[in-house]
Amino acid sequence: AHSVTQDADFFADSEESPGEDCAGFGGDLELNPFDGLPFSSRYYKLLKKRKTLPVWKVRSQFEESLVNNQLVVVSATAKSGRSTQVPQWCAEFCLSAQYQHGMVVCTQTNKQQAVDLALRVADEMDVNIGHEVGYTIPMETCCSSDTVLRYYTDDMLLREMMSDPFLEQYGVILIDQAHERTVSTDILLGLLKDILLQRPELRVVLLTLPHMTKKLLRHYGSIPLISLEASPAEVVKSNCSSEDYFLSALRLVLDIHRTKESGDVLVFFASAEEVSRACSILQIESSRLRGKLDQLVPVSLCSSQRELLTEQSSSTKSRNVFLCTQQWEDVWCIPQSVSFVVDTGLQKKMVYNPRVRAYSEVLQPISLCQADIRKQLSAPSGKCFCLYSEDGLTENPPQILESNFTPTALFLKRLEIAGLGQCHFIDRPDPESLMQALEELDYLAALDDDGNLSEIGIIMSEIPLEPQMAKALLASCEFDCVSEMLTIAAMLSAPSCFLKPSSGTTHEAARCRGKFQHPEGDHFTLINIYNAFKQSQREPYITPEKWCQNYFLDHSALKTADVIRSQLMNTLNRIELPISEPSFGTKTNTCNIKRALLAGFFMQVARDVDGSGNYFILSHKHMAQVHPFSCYGAQAHKLGLPEWVVFNEYTLSENNCMKTASEISPQMFLQMAPLYYFYNLPPSESKDMLQVLLDSDGCSNCKEKTQTARMSGDANSCATATQSHDRCAIQ
Structure with a gap:
């Protein structure tokens, strides 16, 4: 609630008058132009902090460029305030035009960051979240008809284009983190080139880092560039071989701690598994150092400890060590308490191989862009320790060249129907990936004889799933097993529901998983787990969280699956597809589920060639094993290994595992x-x-x-x- 009395009390003790720079494009000096209510004292307190952000130096230049140009590029680092301030200035620009050309949308590559930014900006604008400022991420929308500034994940804005191909409800579109080159961001950058021609009143703002500006200027032509110089960071080089980077990073953390210099530490590892190992080791080392030094507190940013990222006042008796992967490079809410950054210079990425239709996990150096981002996280007064040589670093590879192009091809085919022209890719997809994607859509009957979307393809594009799973769900309508296939699709779309047990509970975890295992295969096991989870919600004597803990299951993953299932059900209802009553457990239902799976995944069939679990994948002749969590891996001695299986996913790794396999x-x-x-x-x-x-x-x-x-x-x-x-x- 706003309080005029509080405002008066605040300014009695403040050197800043309430009317000073309170509005951008002609807003009221005392009333909030977005909701018509008096500004609260907190608004002016936050405004004072906002003005200290580096991006405020270019505010007037940005506003002038936005008025006179359709497209503006802003080059600034994560700590500059670009993701919070520039969208607000765009909202003020749209307000000055009475929203006659639309509202403002700002894309993010990370869903949690979209939520955090919306909450922060709503606070700074002195409005309510979900009203004037909101967000839309997968499985969650917090917006209303009054929302003038929306933070979207880039994939959700793409999905919105299926119903609004020219994004006509928006007057300003901001593409944040353009340098991350996600598939969805690259598609948006390609499609906006045509949309700008169709809508001369539209404004597009690209927020990026210096390494990406040249590419953007080449792609879009002569456009204004607003560049904000980054503060110089103190970089310390450390000679370290690629084999021992993990232990070297931990030794360095302990060395920093022994110096007793103030400030928290941020460490970049290659994978979440390394983060987990590092957390365990540092906890042991911290207990050994207790009494000699201040407490060392390892915090895994790959877990659910996000609340520790708020700007809490760190205890003088402890030092936080934030352990993360590349996903945390460009996050605006990295704690200001971080004074030291330790960068191993490596990352594990999943790269798609179109020839075998499989992803493989690759350990590779980070890019030049990533290296610069990490250095800036320690600026201006901290230090960044680089455990690598920059000689082997290259430009940031676009994800569209390393991903399965089939879902993108289906989406672009759908937009062609909506009348949107060709997508002008900054980096064109590999011809082999493009041909394989079109071939796969043709196998799935999503294309007609002319190469356009068929009726089945149009329906598949409405379902927010990978094309193969969308086809299987569509087939389940034919085979009267929709309820069961909805559960399978939701469970496979959510994160894995299996928790990794600690060393002393491995046998107990396997025993608990065995209670859900189904003799027909892993897809049926997932249905058992979901049904048991739903039953636990009706139990009066135990909470679902405790039930999941008892069975070594991830409660948040199962909740996510439940939400996905509800959304998929709503989608089927909206496009008026028939939904059969559940009949899980009957022989007919079991056969129908397998038929529906094969309708989408017939390219993912394997045969056990020697009876010992060595499976030959028919489509590309690779050998594979079932995943250790599979019921065929854990209970092979009881169930026996099926000769023929259909599987959901195949990953090129040391064991070349097939995940989620069922007998056919x-x-x-x-x-x-x-x-x-x-x-x-x-x-x-x-x-x-x-x-x-x-x-x-x-x-x-x-x-x-x-x-x-x-x-x-x-x-x-x-x-x-x-x-x-x-x-x-x-x-």
């Missing part, structure tokens, strides 16, 4: 994917075995009708004719 019959595979079998499956011993089955009496009907369709070249009749059941596969 080869006959079912032939029935669900005859075209893929005949035309696209590479020759192998496994394909020869399928041919023998096809030639046998058991599949004579399938063989006869498939060969007829193949000779006629009628793909649709082939997909329909090959069904020996009452229903036809959606293919």
